[in-house]
Amino acid sequence: MRILGAGSGSRRDRVGHEQSRRPTISEPSTAATARTLGELGEFGLIARITATLRQPESTLIGPGDDAAVLASSDGKVVASTDLLIEHRHFRRDWSTANDIGHKAAARNFSDISAMGASPISLLVGLAAPAETEVAWLDGLLAGFAEECAEVGAGVSGGDVSAADSVVLAVTAFGDLAGRAPVLLSGARPGDLVAYAGRLGWAAAGFAVLSRGFRSPVQVVNAHRRPEPPYGEGVRAAELGASAMTDVSDGLVADLSRIAEASGVRIDLRSDQLAPAAKLRDVAIALNADPMSWVLGGGDDYALVATFPNSTRLRDPWHVIGLVGEGSGVRLDGLPAHAPGHQHFR
Numbered sequence: 001m002r003i004l005g006a007g008s009g010s011r012r013d014r015v016g017h018e019q020s021r022r023p024t025i026s027e028p029s030t031a032a033t034a035r036t037l038g039e040l041g042e043f044g045l046i047a048r049i050t051a052t053l054r055q056p057e058s059t060l061i062g063p064g065d066d067a068a069v070l071a072s073s074d075g076k077v078v079a080s081t082d083l084l085i086e087h088r089h090f091r092r093d094w095s096t097a098n099d100i101g102h103k104a105a106a107r108n109f110s111d112i113s114a115m116g117a118s119p120i121s122l123l124v125g126l127a128a129p130a131e132t133e134v135a136w137l138d139g140l141l142a143g144f145a146e147e148c149a150e151v152g153a154g155v156s157g158g159d160v161s162a163a164d165s166v167v168l169a170v171t172a173f174g175d176l177a178g179r180a181p182v183l184l185s186g187a188r189p190g191d192l193v194a195y196a197g198r199l200g201w202a203a204a205g206f207a208v209l210s211r212g213f214r215s216p217v218q219v220v221n222a223h224r225r226p227e228p229p230y231g232e233g234v235r236a237a238e239l240g241a242s243a244m245t246d247v248s249d250g251l252v253a254d255l256s257r258i259a260e261a262s263g264v265r266i267d268l269r270s271d272q273l274a275p276a277a278k279l280r281d282v283a284i285a286l287n288a289d290p291m292s293w294v295l296g297g298g299d300d301y302a303l304v305a306t307f308p309n310s311t312r313l314r315d316p317w318h319v320i321g322l323v324g325e326g327s328g329v330r331l332d333g334l335p336a337h338a339p340g341h342q343h344f345r
Contacts, residue, residue: 036133036134037137049141049158052142058071058072059121059156072175073178074175077175082171084100084169085168095224101143102226105122107226110248110303111246111248112174113303115181115182115183120152121153121154122171122172123158123170123171123173126160127161127168128165179237182236182244184258184262185262186241187323189325190323191306191309193322193323194318195302196302196318197228197229197232197316199273200295200300201279201293203293203298204293208220216278216282222300226299226301228303229302236307240307242307244306250298251295251296251302252336259328259329262323264323265329265330266321268332275294279293
């Protein structure tokens, strides 16, 4: 059922129509006292969601019609979609609803940034059990709103459904502002390889949580609520980045995609990828290898890109290697073995 002006469904399902409905005897108004989504009801849930939405100027038509209408400065729109499934992508005993809202928005905005675009809007599909508390929903919505505020975007549509567990389906849109998109396929021999953001922190946080601990807070929070370097995607495009992606599955895994798409080899230097002191401390406590988190950990949503060798890169971009002739990813001259994350494997 469509709720926010996007997707399929009858006109009866649209938020604009549902917001105009008045409670009847068969639909008592319990919004003020409802504690769960079941008590709130479908129409009450829709009203609660839309009441929290704030739209940027790029949203020409928001909730209420068959679909949203978004503006882009050059007529091109970048789009990406993502699924987050409870117990696979997040756990409610590990993360607050606010954390989950932040993370769901961040991982989608990161894809937009990796194309060299600026995020402008999200469509959010939510499925949840009827016994889900309204307070949890409010926290989720607040997380989405706060992350959107970081990039000047909004939630312009979506859908709701009952389900046995929480599922989020998020689609993000971005504006290139006249720039060409930065693809996976543009790396050339001689290019610099550099990253911006954090590497390995979210993986370390996941390892800590998996052992039943809740500290150090810095690494646990990196897993719960990533902080992608959003503005650096546009900056990289303006600097002439030849290829770019976000590190969602692991540095080696994601660089392998660039290497394959571009028909090149990527040579990394371990001395430029030294784990942060905090990661080394956590690794000692867990008897783990911190370099495996840096090379194979995802969910930090750092950006990694290739640039012409003459590019003058400054903080927060860190050069970690070079593009060469050949194929695959190497670390200090040897094949890099860090499989990262793959569904169905």
